[in-house]
Amino acid sequence: MMTKKMTPHTWAFNITGILNTICLNSDIDRFPVDVAAIAKEYSKQIDPDDPITLVKGEVLDNFDGGLYKAPPHKKGWGIIYNNTIESQGRINFTLAHEFGHYLLHRKNIPEKIECGSNKLIRWDSTYGQIEHQANVFASNLLMPLDDYRQQIDPARKVNFDIIGFCTERYEVSLIAATLRWIEFTECRAAIVVSRDGFILWGRASDSAYKSGIFFKTVSQTIPLPDGSLASHIDLNGMVNQRQTMELTEKVWFKEPCEETVIFSENYDFVISLLQFESF
Amino acid sequence: MSTGLGSKIKELRKQKKYTLDKLAELTGSSKSYIWELENKSPPRPSADKISKIADQLGVTIEYLLGNKEHITVEDAVDARFYRKYQNMNAKTKEKIRDMVNIWDDD
Numbered sequence: 001m002m003t004k005k006m007t008p009h010t011w012a013f014n015i016t017g018i019l020n021t022i023c024l025n026s027d028i029d030r031f032p033v034d035v036a037a038i039a040k041e042y043s044k045q046i047d048p049d050d051p052i053t054l055v056k057g058e059v060l061d062n063f064d065g066g067l068y069k070a071p072p073h074k075k076g077w078g079i080i081y082n083n084t085i086e087s088q089g090r091i092n093f094t095l096a097h098e099f100g101h102y103l104l105h106r107k108n109i110p111e112k113i114e115c116g117s118n119k120l121i122r123w124d125s126t127y128g129q130i131e132h133q134a135n136v137f138a139s140n141l142l143m144p145l146d147d148y149r150q151q152i153d154p155a156r157k158v159n160f161d162i163i164g165f166c167t168e169r170y171e172v173s174l175i176a177a178t179l180r181w182i183e184f185t186e187c188r189a190a191i192v193v194s195r196d197g198f199i200l201w202g203r204a205s206d207s208a209y210k211s212g213i214f215f216k217t218v219s220q221t222i223p224l225p226d227g228s229l230a231s232h233i234d235l236n237g238m239v240n241q242r243q244t245m246e247l248t249e250k251v252w253f254k255e256p257c258e259e260t261v262i263f264s265e266n267y268d269f270v271i272s273l274l275q276f277e278s279f
Numbered sequence: 280m281s282t283g284l285g286s287k288i289k290e291l292r293k294q295k296k297y298t299l300d301k302l303a304e305l306t307g308s309s310k311s312y313i314w315e316l317e318n319k320s321p322p323r324p325s326a327d328k329i330s331k332i333a334d335q336l337g338v339t340i341e342y343l344l345g346n347k348e349h350i351t352v353e354d355a356v357d358a359r360f361y362r363k364y365q366n367m368n369a370k371t372k373e374k375i376r377d378m379v380n381i382w383d384d385d
Contacts, residue, residue: 018347043343053382053384054382054383054384056286056378058372058374058375058378059374060371061368061370062368062371062377063371063375068375068376068379070379070382071379071380071382073382078378078379078382080375080378080379105360113359139283195314195318196299196314196317196318197299197310197314198311198314198318200318221311221314221319223311
């Protein structure tokens with residue numbers, strides 16, 4: 001058993017190192033990461049008495065996936081997921097997310113989930129935190145930055161075709177791949193996800209953030225700016241199609257930018273990729 | 280993450296083919312308030328507004344607020360970790376319980 005304090009990053013980093021070594025010395029494809037096989041094998045190595053023994057998909061409406069303790073006559077944990085979700089990328093991310101919960105939370109969280117529904121707010125915030133950690137793990141495991149940087153030069157402007165290529169390489173959703181790219185790009189860029197004319201959330205790259213590009217969507221409800229591509233496209237005509245437009249300085253953050261938009265019908269939201277000029 | 284309340288309002292609004300603007304106008308709310316209800320789960324929605332929304336959507340307040348709005352403690356201990364568990368229907372829940380009991384590992 002590992003004793004030092006493991007974070008989502010260090011868990012993913014360790015597994016990435018092992019996978020790099022294994023794949024270098026064999027003809028196994030390095031990507032996409034076979035989460036189910038790795039979760040079982042790796043958990044057996046680190047905790048033989050309490051490994052992941054089951055990874056199983058079923059038709060499970062209104063459900064993505066969960067991590068379950070085995071019944072008394074079996075040992076370990078299981079990941080149960082909905083295998084009818086259309087996007088294989090989202091399934092893969094869910095498996096990695098649940099594997100993350102196994103690594104990070106199986107030993108301490110169950111005891112913490114003991115407050116009553118009247119303390120929902122506190123419980124919710126713990127929930128938010130552990131969800132975030134599992135997502136960070138999944139993103140790091142499925143899309144290691146050293147590899148991603150080789151696919152897309154951090155100084156390079158992108159479009160959804162280039163990111164789309166990476167979604168296939170890593171078998172993740174367009175949003176997951178775009179968010180990961182936002183983490184390492186040196187360009188001033190942002191992703192904005194909106195629904196019915198209002199911004200659900202947005203994330204800016206480091207360099208964009210430092211130049212004042214960010215969205216306070218938690219405390220405010222922000223409509224899409226007038227003139228933005230996302231605010232006036234005809235969604236019915238462009239399911240999973242993309243459109244790009246150069247915008248003047250009066251639309252997003254008072255400076256010119258290029259906005260590329262894609263509409264995801266399955267999830268009923270519009271993704272805008274904003275790319276600003278470099279300073 | 281939208282709550283049960285938000286999903287219900289949105290579903291009913293779409294069934295009636297109302298835009299956000301239309302439902303806002305009919306209920307004396309702002310468009311952004313209706314959007315927040317659907318998408319952002321505000322902690323204390325106004326009873327008066329919920330009542331008007333329920334009227335316009337042809338349902339009761341009880342239906343909109345229901346008791347499936349939050350994850351119950353019972354749900355929480357059932358799955359240690361989960362995604363979207365709170366919106367799960369009884370059939371899915373039962374199926375998962377069966378899968379856990381059988382634990383068909385290879």
